[in-house]
Amino acid sequence: MGLILVVDDSSTIRQQMRVFLTNNGHEVVEADNGQTGLQAAKDNDARLMIVDVNMPVMNGIEMVGEVRKLPKHAKTPIFMLTTESGSDIAKQGKQAGVTAWIVKPFKPDFLLKGVNKVLGL
Numbered sequence: 001m002g003l004i005l006v007v008d009d010s011s012t013i014r015q016q017m018r019v020f021l022t023n024n025g026h027e028v029v030e031a032d033n034g035q036t037g038l039q040a041a042k043d044n045d046a047r048l049m050i051v052d053v054n055m056p057v058m059n060g061i062e063m064v065g066e067v068r069k070l071p072k073h074a075k076t077p078i079f080m081l082t083t084e085s086g087s088d089i090a091k092q093g094k095q096a097g098v099t100a101w102i103v104k105p106f107k108p109d110f111l112l113k114g115v116n117k118v119l120g121l
Contacts, residue, residue, distance in 0.1 A: 001025040002047035002119050007037030007063065008081060009055040013104070017050060020108055021115070034058030034066075041067045046076060047119055050102065053082040053089065061089075061096045068097040077118040081106065 004026050006017045011032070018028045029044050031037035035058040037051060049067065051060040058066075060080060067073045077099040082089070090101065100114060115121075 001027075001121060003027045003029060003044060004115070005029050005031065005037065005040055005044060005046040005049040005051075007031045007034065007040070007049065007055070007060065008052040009033055010052070013052070013081070017106075020111070024112055024115075026115070034060055034063030037063050038066050041070060041073055045072065048115060049073075049076060049078045050081055051078060053080060053093070061092050061098075064093065064096040064098055079114065 004021055006014055006028055008014050009032050014030045018030060021028050029040050029046065031040045033055045038058065041049065051063060053060040064078055067078065078097065079100050079102050080093050080098045081102045081104060083104045099118065102111060
C-alpha cells in the first residue's frame, strides 16, 4: 500500500506504529531522531511520514523543515505525533510544512483513517 517513515525517539511508539501499520498492509521504515529521520527521508520514497515533535539531536519540526527542502518530499504528507497541543507549537509545525497532527497516545482507528485518506486508499 505504501512505505511509511515513522520517526520517534520512543522505541515503544515506533514498535506500536510498525505493528499497527504493517498489520494494515503498509511497509514501515523507522528512525529514532530527526537527524536519522531526515537521512531516512533522503534514502527512501516514503508516501507518508509520521514524526514526533520532541526528539534529541534534531526535533520533529526542524526535521520537517529540512524534509520540505527535498524535491521528492516537498508535498509528501507528514503527520506530527505529539503530546503537545499548544497553539504555538502547532503554528511552528504548520510553517514547517506539517500536514496533520496526531495526539499521543494515538487512537488506531483515527490514525488508520488519516493514513488511508492521505494515501488515497
